[in-house]
Amino acid sequence: xSDRETMTDEDTSTEAVPADAAADDAATDEMTTEAAxxxxxxxxxxxxxxxxxxxxxxxxxxxxNGPFNVQAARIRADQRLRSPDIYGGGxxxxxxxxxxxLIRPGNSGGPVVDSAGHVVGVVFAASxxxxxxxxxLSSQQxxxxxxxxxxxxxxVSTQGCAA
Numbered sequence: 001x002s003d004r005e006t007m008t009d010e011d012t013s014t015e016a017v018p019a020d021a022a023a024d025d026a027a028t029d030e031m032t033t034e035a036a037x038x039x040x041x042x043x044x045x046x047x048x049x050x051x052x053x054x055x056x057x058x059x060x061x062x063x064x065n066g067p068f069n070v071q072a073a074r075i076r077a078d079q080r081l082r083s084p085d086i087y088g089g090g091x092x093x094x095x096x097x098x099x100x101x102l103i104r105p106g107n108s109g110g111p112v113v114d115s116a117g118h119v120v121g122v123v124f125a126a127s128x129x130x131x132x133x134x135x136x137l138s139s140q141q142x143x144x145x146x147x148x149x150x151x152x153x154x155x156v157s158t159q160g161c162a163a
Contacts, residue, residue, distance in 0.1 A: 061110030073101025103134025
């Protein structure tokens with residue numbers, strides 16, 4: 001994502017809305033954006049919500065550039081994983097939910113919600129070895145970036161993309 005990107009208001013599917021990067025954590029590949037116009041949908045609130053193995057959740061998003069989609073899933077585990085950062089500059093430790101469910105390209109950045117509608121994670125990857133496994137950063141992991149983005153009054157750099 002560039003520092004200024006165009007997002008689509010999916011409720012109308014006809015109007016592009018400019019957005020700025022309000023907070024960016026390159027180590028964990030998290031970004032909070034601020035829309036330059038009023039959207040019809042409410043902002044998703046990310047607060048630390050506990051998620052437990054076996055818990056039923058829903059994966060929300062617009063996979064494969066399609067219409068809004070909800071997929072039922074279960075949390076397999078809450079894990080702390082060490083993996084390369086997105087720029088290949090070193091390792092980062094992420095608080096990750098392993099999910100059993102269908103995660104497709106385009107789900108990245110979408111919320112994972114519990115039965116009460118609380119955001120318990122944000123999708124960031126699908127398994128390359130198992131078609132019914134995906135991964136989400138936990139709400140504890142993304143909560144700080146979300147909080148920073150809500151109060152930010154300036155645009156931040158997204159530092160380019162990984163090769």
